[in-house]
Amino acid sequence: MSAPPQCCCLQCVLPNYPDSLTESTLPGNHMEDQGRVFLKNNLHEIHIKRTCDERFSDFVQHGPSRTIHEEVDMVRAFYYSKLPEDCIYIFRRPKPWPGPELLTQLKDSGVFLVPSAHIESTTHWDPRKHPRNNSSTKPLTNWRLSTNLMERLLVSDLTLPQMKVYIVMKMIRKEFCKLLVGDRFGTFHLKLRCCVA
Template identity: 50%
Template sequence: MDYDYLECHRELTVIRNIADRQFERWQLLVVTDMAPPPQCCCLQWLVPVHSIFLTECTFPYCHIDAHGRVFMKKNRLKMFIAESGKDFGVDFINHCPLLAIGGMVDMVHAFRCAKLPEDINYFFRRPKPGHWPRTKFLTQLKDTGIFFVWTAHVENTTNWDPCKHLGTLTVQTFGNTQELYWRLYTNLMERLLMFDLTITQMKVYVIMKIIRK
Protein backbone atom coordinates (compact mmCIF):
# COMPACT_ATOMS: atom_id res chain seq x y z
CA MET A 1 0.00 0.00 0.00
CA ASP A 2 1.30 3.45 -0.85
CA TYR A 3 0.10 7.02 -0.39
CA ASP A 4 -0.41 9.68 -3.08
CA TYR A 5 0.05 13.34 -2.17
CA LEU A 6 -0.37 16.60 -4.06
CA GLU A 7 1.55 19.42 -2.39
CA CYS A 8 0.32 22.79 -3.60
CA HIS A 9 2.61 25.80 -3.04
CA ARG A 10 -0.04 28.43 -2.35
CA GLU A 11 2.46 31.13 -1.42
CA LEU A 12 2.76 31.70 -5.18
CA THR A 13 -0.54 32.12 -7.02
CA VAL A 14 -0.74 31.57 -10.78
CA ILE A 15 -2.70 34.01 -12.94
CA ARG A 16 -3.60 33.88 -16.65
CA ASN A 17 -4.31 37.58 -17.18
CA ILE A 18 -1.95 40.43 -16.33
CA ALA A 19 -5.00 42.43 -15.21
CA ASP A 20 -5.21 40.14 -12.16
CA ARG A 21 -1.76 41.15 -10.96
CA GLN A 22 -1.34 42.22 -7.32
CA PHE A 23 1.72 44.44 -7.19
CA GLU A 24 2.46 43.81 -3.52
CA ARG A 25 2.69 40.03 -3.99
CA TRP A 26 4.91 37.54 -5.76
CA GLN A 27 2.87 35.84 -8.50
CA LEU A 28 3.33 33.65 -11.59
CA LEU A 29 1.92 34.55 -15.00
CA VAL A 30 1.14 31.85 -17.59
CA VAL A 31 3.10 32.55 -20.80
CA THR A 32 2.58 30.51 -23.98
CA ASP A 33 4.45 32.63 -26.57
CA MET A 34 7.76 30.77 -26.14
CA ALA A 35 6.80 27.75 -28.29
CA PRO A 36 6.32 25.27 -25.41
CA PRO A 37 5.27 21.66 -26.09
CA PRO A 38 1.52 20.82 -26.15
CA GLN A 39 -0.26 21.31 -22.80
CA CYS A 40 2.79 23.13 -21.44
CA CYS A 41 3.64 26.75 -20.71
CA CYS A 42 6.24 28.94 -19.05
CA LEU A 43 5.69 30.70 -15.72
CA GLN A 44 6.82 34.31 -15.52
CA TRP A 45 7.71 35.77 -12.15
CA LEU A 46 5.72 38.92 -11.31
CA VAL A 47 7.78 40.43 -8.53
CA PRO A 48 6.84 43.24 -6.13
CA VAL A 49 7.94 46.71 -7.17
CA HIS A 50 10.62 46.81 -4.48
CA SER A 51 12.21 43.61 -5.84
CA ILE A 52 12.80 44.53 -9.48
CA PHE A 53 16.58 44.12 -9.36
CA LEU A 54 16.84 40.42 -10.05
CA THR A 55 19.67 38.66 -11.84
CA GLU A 56 20.31 35.02 -12.69
CA CYS A 57 23.22 35.13 -10.25
CA THR A 58 21.18 36.33 -7.28
CA PHE A 59 18.23 34.11 -8.24
CA PRO A 60 19.74 30.87 -9.64
CA TYR A 61 16.29 29.37 -10.12
CA CYS A 62 15.13 32.02 -12.59
CA HIS A 63 15.82 32.89 -16.23
CA ILE A 64 15.75 36.44 -17.63
CA ASP A 65 15.00 36.69 -21.34
CA ALA A 66 15.94 39.40 -23.83
CA HIS A 67 12.80 41.39 -22.94
CA GLY A 68 13.69 41.44 -19.25
CA ARG A 69 10.98 38.95 -18.28
CA VAL A 70 11.84 36.70 -15.33
CA PHE A 71 10.84 33.03 -15.63
CA MET A 72 10.84 30.32 -13.01
CA LYS A 73 12.96 27.25 -13.67
CA LYS A 74 12.06 23.77 -12.49
CA ASN A 75 15.20 23.64 -10.37
CA ARG A 76 13.43 25.98 -7.90
CA LEU A 77 11.32 23.07 -6.67
CA LYS A 78 14.20 20.62 -7.00
CA MET A 79 16.32 22.77 -4.67
CA PHE A 80 13.43 23.00 -2.18
CA ILE A 81 12.84 19.23 -2.22
CA ALA A 82 16.55 18.42 -1.91
CA GLU A 83 16.84 20.68 1.14
CA SER A 84 13.75 19.11 2.73
CA GLY A 85 15.14 15.63 2.10
CA LYS A 86 18.36 16.50 3.91
CA ASP A 87 16.47 17.91 6.90
CA PHE A 88 14.39 14.72 7.31
CA GLY A 89 17.03 12.24 6.13
CA VAL A 90 14.77 10.91 3.36
CA ASP A 91 15.82 9.74 -0.10
CA PHE A 92 13.57 10.21 -3.10
CA ILE A 93 13.50 9.11 -6.74
CA ASN A 94 12.42 11.66 -9.34
CA HIS A 95 10.01 10.26 -11.96
CA CYS A 96 8.94 13.76 -13.07
CA PRO A 97 6.57 15.13 -11.93
CA LEU A 98 6.19 12.29 -9.43
CA LEU A 99 8.57 11.90 -6.50
CA ALA A 100 8.81 8.43 -5.00
CA ILE A 101 9.78 8.76 -1.33
CA GLY A 102 10.90 5.73 0.63
CA GLY A 103 8.92 3.34 -1.59
CA MET A 104 5.71 4.21 0.26
CA VAL A 105 4.85 7.78 -0.73
CA ASP A 106 4.27 9.29 -4.19
CA MET A 107 4.24 13.09 -4.13
CA VAL A 108 3.62 15.75 -6.77
CA HIS A 109 4.57 19.39 -6.20
CA ALA A 110 2.41 21.94 -7.99
CA PHE A 111 1.28 25.55 -8.31
CA ARG A 112 -2.47 26.29 -8.49
CA CYS A 113 -4.34 28.53 -10.93
CA ALA A 114 -7.97 29.36 -10.09
CA LYS A 115 -8.99 30.33 -13.65
CA LEU A 116 -9.39 27.59 -16.24
CA PRO A 117 -7.87 27.89 -19.73
CA GLU A 118 -10.16 28.11 -22.75
CA ASP A 119 -9.56 24.54 -23.94
CA ILE A 120 -10.75 23.23 -20.56
CA ASN A 121 -13.70 25.65 -20.38
CA TYR A 122 -14.97 24.03 -23.56
CA PHE A 123 -15.69 20.92 -21.52
CA PHE A 124 -18.44 22.83 -19.68
CA ARG A 125 -20.06 24.16 -22.88
CA ARG A 126 -20.06 21.05 -25.07
CA PRO A 127 -23.19 18.90 -25.57
CA LYS A 128 -23.66 16.33 -22.81
CA PRO A 129 -25.38 13.19 -24.10
CA GLY A 130 -26.61 11.08 -21.22
CA HIS A 131 -26.61 14.15 -18.91
CA TRP A 132 -23.13 13.43 -17.62
CA PRO A 133 -21.62 15.02 -15.71
CA ARG A 134 -24.59 16.32 -13.76
CA THR A 135 -25.31 20.06 -13.92
CA LYS A 136 -24.98 20.61 -10.17
CA PHE A 137 -21.63 18.80 -10.31
CA LEU A 138 -20.12 21.23 -12.88
CA THR A 139 -19.80 24.10 -10.40
CA GLN A 140 -17.72 21.92 -8.09
CA LEU A 141 -15.50 20.97 -11.03
CA LYS A 142 -14.88 24.61 -11.95
CA ASP A 143 -13.90 25.48 -8.39
CA THR A 144 -11.09 22.92 -8.30
CA GLY A 145 -8.91 25.05 -10.60
CA ILE A 146 -5.90 23.59 -12.38
CA PHE A 147 -2.31 22.93 -11.41
CA PHE A 148 1.06 23.33 -13.04
CA VAL A 149 3.75 20.72 -12.43
CA TRP A 150 7.24 20.31 -13.82
CA THR A 151 7.68 18.27 -16.96
CA ALA A 152 9.99 15.44 -17.86
CA HIS A 153 12.26 15.82 -20.87
CA VAL A 154 10.21 16.35 -24.01
CA GLU A 155 10.83 13.33 -26.21
CA ASN A 156 11.38 13.23 -29.96
CA THR A 157 8.16 12.99 -31.99
CA THR A 158 7.46 11.14 -35.23
CA ASN A 159 4.84 11.67 -37.92
CA TRP A 160 3.81 9.56 -40.94
CA ASP A 161 2.13 11.10 -43.99
CA PRO A 162 0.27 8.23 -45.79
CA CYS A 163 -0.36 10.34 -48.91
CA LYS A 164 3.27 11.22 -49.49
CA HIS A 165 4.60 8.00 -47.93
CA LEU A 166 6.89 10.22 -45.92
CA GLY A 167 7.96 9.89 -42.31
CA THR A 168 9.40 12.77 -40.34
CA LEU A 169 11.25 12.85 -37.02
CA THR A 170 11.29 16.01 -34.93
CA VAL A 171 14.33 16.01 -32.67
CA GLN A 172 13.99 17.85 -29.40
CA THR A 173 17.15 19.45 -28.04
CA PHE A 174 17.76 19.39 -24.31
CA GLY A 175 18.94 22.92 -23.69
CA ASN A 176 18.10 25.37 -20.94
CA THR A 177 14.59 25.83 -22.33
CA GLN A 178 13.63 22.43 -20.88
CA GLU A 179 13.96 23.95 -17.41
CA LEU A 180 11.29 26.55 -18.24
CA TYR A 181 8.44 24.21 -19.24
CA TRP A 182 5.55 23.48 -16.86
CA ARG A 183 2.72 21.07 -17.66
CA LEU A 184 -0.99 21.61 -17.10
CA TYR A 185 -2.31 19.14 -14.52
CA THR A 186 -6.04 18.42 -14.02
CA ASN A 187 -5.89 15.54 -11.58
CA LEU A 188 -8.52 16.85 -9.14
CA MET A 189 -11.04 17.42 -11.92
CA GLU A 190 -10.42 13.92 -13.27
CA ARG A 191 -10.79 12.49 -9.78
CA LEU A 192 -14.16 14.18 -9.26
CA LEU A 193 -15.40 13.03 -12.67
CA MET A 194 -14.59 9.43 -11.75
CA PHE A 195 -16.56 9.78 -8.50
CA ASP A 196 -19.59 10.90 -10.54
CA LEU A 197 -19.71 7.76 -12.70
CA THR A 198 -22.69 5.46 -12.40
CA ILE A 199 -22.23 1.73 -11.86
CA THR A 200 -22.90 1.08 -15.55
CA GLN A 201 -20.37 3.71 -16.64
CA MET A 202 -17.80 2.29 -14.25
CA LYS A 203 -18.25 -1.22 -15.68
CA VAL A 204 -17.80 0.11 -19.23
CA TYR A 205 -14.68 1.99 -18.13
CA VAL A 206 -13.16 -1.15 -16.58
CA ILE A 207 -13.93 -3.24 -19.68
CA MET A 208 -12.33 -0.61 -21.96
CA LYS A 209 -9.20 -0.63 -19.82
CA ILE A 210 -9.05 -4.44 -20.02
CA ILE A 211 -9.43 -4.32 -23.83
CA ARG A 212 -6.75 -1.67 -24.11
CA LYS A 213 -4.28 -3.79 -22.16
Protein backbone atom coordinates in the same frame (compact mmCIF):
# COMPACT_ATOMS: atom_id res chain seq x y z
CA MET B 1 7.36 32.33 -24.47
CA SER B 2 5.15 29.63 -26.01
CA ALA B 3 4.37 26.35 -24.26
CA PRO B 4 3.28 22.93 -25.57
CA PRO B 5 -0.39 21.86 -25.32
CA GLN B 6 -1.70 21.46 -21.74
CA CYS B 7 1.37 23.29 -20.43
CA CYS B 8 2.14 26.86 -19.48
CA CYS B 9 5.07 29.03 -18.42
CA LEU B 10 5.02 30.94 -15.13
CA GLN B 11 6.41 34.43 -15.52
CA CYS B 12 7.79 36.04 -12.37
CA VAL B 13 6.80 39.63 -11.78
CA LEU B 14 9.56 41.20 -9.76
CA PRO B 15 8.84 44.82 -8.83
CA ASN B 16 11.79 47.19 -9.18
CA TYR B 17 14.35 44.48 -9.86
CA PRO B 18 17.80 45.71 -10.89
CA ASP B 19 19.16 45.13 -14.38
CA SER B 20 22.07 43.23 -12.83
CA LEU B 21 19.94 40.18 -12.02
CA THR B 22 21.04 36.99 -13.78
CA GLU B 23 20.13 33.29 -13.61
CA SER B 24 22.95 32.80 -11.10
CA THR B 25 21.42 35.36 -8.72
CA LEU B 26 17.95 33.80 -9.25
CA PRO B 27 18.73 30.04 -9.10
CA GLY B 28 15.15 28.80 -9.53
CA ASN B 29 14.44 31.01 -12.51
CA HIS B 30 15.20 31.27 -16.21
CA MET B 31 15.89 34.69 -17.70
CA GLU B 32 15.08 35.25 -21.38
CA ASP B 33 17.11 37.45 -23.72
CA GLN B 34 14.34 40.08 -23.48
CA GLY B 35 14.78 40.19 -19.68
CA ARG B 36 11.59 38.34 -18.75
CA VAL B 37 12.00 35.93 -15.81
CA PHE B 38 10.26 32.51 -15.76
CA LEU B 39 10.02 30.05 -12.90
CA LYS B 40 11.82 26.76 -13.57
CA ASN B 41 9.86 23.56 -12.98
CA ASN B 42 12.80 21.90 -11.17
CA LEU B 43 12.74 24.47 -8.35
CA HIS B 44 11.19 22.02 -5.87
CA GLU B 45 13.48 19.22 -6.99
CA ILE B 46 16.54 21.34 -6.16
CA HIS B 47 15.15 21.97 -2.67
CA ILE B 48 14.26 18.28 -2.11
CA LYS B 49 17.70 17.15 -3.33
CA ARG B 50 19.42 19.58 -0.95
CA THR B 51 17.27 18.34 1.97
CA CYS B 52 17.93 14.67 1.10
CA ASP B 53 21.69 15.32 0.81
CA GLU B 54 21.71 16.88 4.30
CA ARG B 55 19.95 13.82 5.73
CA PHE B 56 21.96 11.26 3.72
CA SER B 57 18.89 9.96 1.94
CA ASP B 58 17.71 9.84 -1.64
CA PHE B 59 14.45 10.25 -3.55
CA VAL B 60 12.90 8.52 -6.54
CA GLN B 61 11.08 10.51 -9.18
CA HIS B 62 7.85 9.25 -10.80
CA GLY B 63 6.56 12.04 -13.07
CA PRO B 64 5.89 15.05 -10.84
CA SER B 65 5.93 12.87 -7.70
CA ARG B 66 8.97 12.42 -5.44
CA THR B 67 9.21 9.41 -3.12
CA ILE B 68 11.54 9.63 -0.12
CA HIS B 69 12.43 6.51 1.94
CA GLU B 70 9.53 4.65 0.25
CA GLU B 71 7.32 6.28 2.90
CA VAL B 72 6.80 9.87 1.81
CA ASP B 73 5.28 10.56 -1.60
CA MET B 74 4.84 14.22 -2.46
CA VAL B 75 3.93 16.40 -5.39
CA ARG B 76 4.70 20.10 -5.18
CA ALA B 77 2.25 22.16 -7.22
CA PHE B 78 0.73 25.60 -7.60
CA TYR B 79 -3.06 25.89 -7.43
CA TYR B 80 -4.81 28.05 -10.03
CA SER B 81 -8.49 28.72 -9.32
CA LYS B 82 -9.55 29.50 -12.90
CA LEU B 83 -9.82 26.94 -15.68
CA PRO B 84 -7.45 27.60 -18.60
CA GLU B 85 -8.70 27.40 -22.19
CA ASP B 86 -7.31 23.85 -22.55
CA CYS B 87 -9.62 22.62 -19.78
CA ILE B 88 -13.01 24.00 -20.80
CA TYR B 89 -13.74 21.57 -23.66
CA ILE B 90 -16.12 19.67 -21.39
CA PHE B 91 -18.43 22.69 -21.14
CA ARG B 92 -18.71 23.16 -24.91
CA ARG B 93 -19.37 19.66 -26.19
CA PRO B 94 -22.93 18.32 -26.64
CA LYS B 95 -23.72 16.17 -23.63
CA PRO B 96 -26.37 14.30 -21.75
CA TRP B 97 -23.76 14.04 -18.99
CA PRO B 98 -22.54 15.65 -16.74
CA GLY B 99 -25.58 17.40 -15.34
CA PRO B 100 -25.82 21.11 -14.48
CA GLU B 101 -24.99 20.54 -10.80
CA LEU B 102 -21.77 18.69 -11.58
CA LEU B 103 -20.84 21.23 -14.29
CA THR B 104 -21.02 24.00 -11.68
CA GLN B 105 -18.67 22.04 -9.40
CA LEU B 106 -16.30 21.40 -12.31
CA LYS B 107 -16.15 25.11 -13.20
CA ASP B 108 -15.11 25.89 -9.61
CA SER B 109 -12.54 23.07 -9.30
CA GLY B 110 -9.48 24.87 -10.70
CA VAL B 111 -6.23 23.21 -11.76
CA PHE B 112 -2.80 22.50 -10.36
CA LEU B 113 0.41 23.42 -12.15
CA VAL B 114 2.89 20.58 -11.69
CA PRO B 115 6.50 20.31 -12.86
CA SER B 116 6.78 18.02 -15.81
CA ALA B 117 8.74 17.71 -19.03
CA HIS B 118 6.41 17.59 -22.03
CA ILE B 119 6.51 14.66 -24.43
CA GLU B 120 8.02 16.96 -27.09
CA SER B 121 10.69 18.41 -24.83
CA THR B 122 14.34 18.14 -25.82
CA THR B 123 14.83 15.11 -23.55
CA HIS B 124 12.27 13.06 -25.53
CA TRP B 125 12.59 14.74 -28.90
CA ASP B 126 12.84 12.40 -31.89
CA PRO B 127 13.45 14.20 -35.22
CA ARG B 128 11.73 11.40 -37.13
CA LYS B 129 8.47 11.77 -35.16
CA HIS B 130 8.17 15.44 -34.21
CA PRO B 131 9.34 18.62 -35.87
CA ARG B 132 11.38 20.84 -33.60
CA ASN B 133 9.47 23.87 -32.34
CA ASN B 134 10.23 26.83 -30.10
CA SER B 135 8.33 25.36 -27.15
CA SER B 136 10.64 22.34 -26.97
CA THR B 137 13.81 24.38 -26.49
CA LYS B 138 13.04 25.32 -22.87
CA PRO B 139 11.53 22.23 -21.18
CA LEU B 140 12.54 23.49 -17.72
CA THR B 141 10.06 26.37 -17.97
CA ASN B 142 7.06 24.19 -18.89
CA TRP B 143 4.49 23.49 -16.16
CA ARG B 144 1.77 20.89 -16.88
CA LEU B 145 -1.90 21.58 -16.15
CA SER B 146 -3.18 18.89 -13.76
CA THR B 147 -6.96 18.51 -13.66
CA ASN B 148 -7.04 15.93 -10.86
CA LEU B 149 -9.79 17.72 -8.90
CA MET B 150 -11.99 17.84 -12.00
CA GLU B 151 -11.23 14.19 -12.79
CA ARG B 152 -12.15 13.08 -9.26
CA LEU B 153 -15.53 14.75 -9.58
CA LEU B 154 -16.15 13.08 -12.96
CA VAL B 155 -15.16 9.60 -11.79
CA SER B 156 -17.24 9.81 -8.62
CA ASP B 157 -20.29 10.52 -10.81
CA LEU B 158 -19.82 7.60 -13.23
CA THR B 159 -22.46 4.88 -13.42
CA LEU B 160 -21.40 1.21 -13.18
CA PRO B 161 -21.47 0.67 -17.00
CA GLN B 162 -19.44 3.87 -17.51
CA MET B 163 -16.91 2.71 -14.91
CA LYS B 164 -16.52 -0.63 -16.71
CA VAL B 165 -15.98 1.14 -20.04
CA TYR B 166 -13.43 3.43 -18.40
CA ILE B 167 -11.44 0.50 -16.97
CA VAL B 168 -11.36 -1.32 -20.33
CA MET B 169 -10.31 1.90 -22.10
CA LYS B 170 -7.47 2.39 -19.60
CA MET B 171 -6.22 -1.12 -20.37
CA ILE B 172 -6.39 -0.44 -24.13
CA ARG B 173 -4.58 2.88 -23.65
CA LYS B 174 -1.78 1.26 -21.66
CA GLU B 175 -1.29 -1.76 -23.93
CA PHE B 176 -1.76 -0.23 -27.39
CA CYS B 177 -2.12 3.57 -27.53
CA LYS B 178 0.89 4.37 -25.35
CA LEU B 179 3.19 2.68 -27.87
CA LEU B 180 1.88 4.97 -30.63
CA VAL B 181 1.35 8.35 -28.96
CA GLY B 182 3.14 8.11 -25.62
CA ASP B 183 1.61 10.21 -22.84
CA ARG B 184 -0.24 12.61 -25.15
CA PHE B 185 -3.44 10.53 -24.83
CA GLY B 186 -4.18 10.81 -21.12
CA THR B 187 -6.73 9.44 -18.68
CA PHE B 188 -8.56 12.78 -18.70
CA HIS B 189 -9.44 12.18 -22.38
CA LEU B 190 -10.72 8.71 -21.45
CA LYS B 191 -12.94 10.06 -18.70
CA LEU B 192 -14.56 12.47 -21.12
CA ARG B 193 -15.08 9.80 -23.79
CA CYS B 194 -16.40 6.97 -21.64
CA CYS B 195 -19.02 9.24 -20.09
CA VAL B 196 -20.77 9.52 -23.42
CA ALA B 197 -21.00 5.71 -23.72
